[in-house]
Amino acid sequence: MTKQYEESGVDIKAGEELVERIKGIAQTTFQKGVIGGVGSFSALFSIDKGDYDEPVLVSAADGVGTKLKIAGLCEKYDTVGIDLVAMCVNDILTSGAKPLFFLDYLAIDKLRLKQAEDIVKGIAEGCREAKCSLIGGETAEMPGVYPEGEFDLAGFCVGIVERRKIVDGSRIIPGDMILGIPSSGLHSNGYSLVRKVLLEERGFELTGEINTLGCELGEELLRPTRIYAGFLSEFMEKVDIHGMVHITGGGWYGNIPRVLPEGCRAVIKKGSWNCPPIFKILETKGNISEDELFNVFNMGIGFVVFVGKDDGNKLAGQDIYKVGEVKEGKKGIEID
Numbered sequence: 001m002t003k004q005y006e007e008s009g010v011d012i013k014a015g016e017e018l019v020e021r022i023k024g025i026a027q028t029t030f031q032k033g034v035i036g037g038v039g040s041f042s043a044l045f046s047i048d049k050g051d052y053d054e055p056v057l058v059s060a061a062d063g064v065g066t067k068l069k070i071a072g073l074c075e076k077y078d079t080v081g082i083d084l085v086a087m088c089v090n091d092i093l094t095s096g097a098k099p100l101f102f103l104d105y106l107a108i109d110k111l112r113l114k115q116a117e118d119i120v121k122g123i124a125e126g127c128r129e130a131k132c133s134l135i136g137g138e139t140a141e142m143p144g145v146y147p148e149g150e151f152d153l154a155g156f157c158v159g160i161v162e163r164r165k166i167v168d169g170s171r172i173i174p175g176d177m178i179l180g181i182p183s184s185g186l187h188s189n190g191y192s193l194v195r196k197v198l199l200e201e202r203g204f205e206l207t208g209e210i211n212t213l214g215c216e217l218g219e220e221l222l223r224p225t226r227i228y229a230g231f232l233s234e235f236m237e238k239v240d241i242h243g244m245v246h247i248t249g250g251g252w253y254g255n256i257p258r259v260l261p262e263g264c265r266a267v268i269k270k271g272s273w274n275c276p277p278i279f280k281i282l283e284t285k286g287n288i289s290e291d292e293l294f295n296v297f298n299m300g301i302g303f304v305v306f307v308g309k310d311d312g313n314k315l316a317g318q319d320i321y322k323v324g325e326v327k328e329g330k331k332g333i334e335i336d
Contacts, residue, residue, distance in 0.1 A: 019038065021120075022117065023038050025121055026124060026135070029132070029133050029134040031132065033101070034101070038136060042136070043136030045158075047100075052162050054163035054164070056161050057159070059092065060088045060156075060157050061154065063084065063154045064080050064153050065188055065249075066191040068080060070191065072151075073206055078119075079224045081104075081121065082224035083188045083224055084123055085130055085155060086187070086225035087155065087187075090225070091157075091246050093229060094167065094245060095161055095244075096165050096167035096241070099158075103136045103156045105138045105153070106151060107145075107152045108140070108146060108150075109142065109146040109151065110148070111139065120137075129229070131229060132157065167242070168259070169306070172243045172264055172306045175308075176325065177307055177312025177316075177326075178268065178326065180272075180323035181231065182226075183300055184223050186278060187225040188225050189249045194282065197286030198281075202285055220278055228303045232303075235315070240308065242306040242307060243305070245304040245305075247304060251294050253294060253295045254295065256333045257331060259306070262331050263329070265328070265329035265332055266332070266333045267336070268335040269324050272322060273321035279297060294335055
């Protein structure tokens with residue numbers, strides 16, 4: 001019945017088999033609130049209003065970008081799903097929200113069951129780490145839109161926060177301390193530049209080991225984005241947070257000013273944290289200026305928190321760096 005459709009490049013039976021394969025994977029992420037399971041036309045999630053006076057839903061959508069090209073070249077697909085969850089979850093965390101549920105969208109030239117299953121396993125792993133439920137998604141075969149072997153991923157996350165506890169940066173004041181929480185590496189930004197300078201121009205092999213990295217280049221480039229949900233749930237119970245920033249696309253210069261009130265200037269002290277070696281490799285081997293690096297990459301800090309000075313001194317330690325302070329001045333950022 002579907003022979004002509006299959007000949008045109010779309011395999012309905014493979015899609016149905018994938019749904020059956022991922023049902024069990026998704027169920028490992030289910031939290032309180034999930035109604036039903038994966039496979040319906042829509043996904044349902046119940047909110048216990050008794051836990052909140054004025055619950056506010058917080059949402060975010062994102063993708064993995066051209067890091068997917070590295071996954072394809074390495075033929076390794078079980079980590080990019082973690083990246084997908086991280087990019088969405090880390091965004092909603094900046095509002096003080098708790099992640100509730102996640103949906104994914106996989107668009108591909110032709111469905112390959114093992115590849116798709118590995119991707120979804122990564123998404124489920126990310127959801128378990130973020131303590132949110134994978135409750136639905138979509139897989140679309142689109143021959144002719146995507147070249148052979150190419151695919152794209154998009155994710156959608158919804159969280160919840162008490163209205164009075166929303167963190168939006170409005171309470172940031174001069175004198176606040178800026179704390180930096182380390183990244184796991186490049187995360188999922190700047191990969192078009194990474195591929196250009198390291199793979200195309202310098203001819204590095206993904207299977208080649210680089211001494212300063214202690215692993216193959218491909219392994220380093222596929223290192224999953226850190227998910228900050230667990231870390232921040234404890235952090236927020238200890239101190240009064242004035243503002244939070246996910247250092248993602250646009251680097252330091254593009255992200256920190258987004259939460260600053262007028263009259264507040266973030267002054268960042270270079271060298272106040274340990275920067276992973278991949279960034280030094282990009283600077284020296286890729287001939288990328290330091291200013292460009294800070295404008296594109298996280299430079300070893302994936303999440304930034306603004307707190308009062310006393311709270312900052314209390315919390316700064318091995319995995320939390322004092323990276324700067326807020327000063328009076330024109331809204332923006334200085335890195336010196």
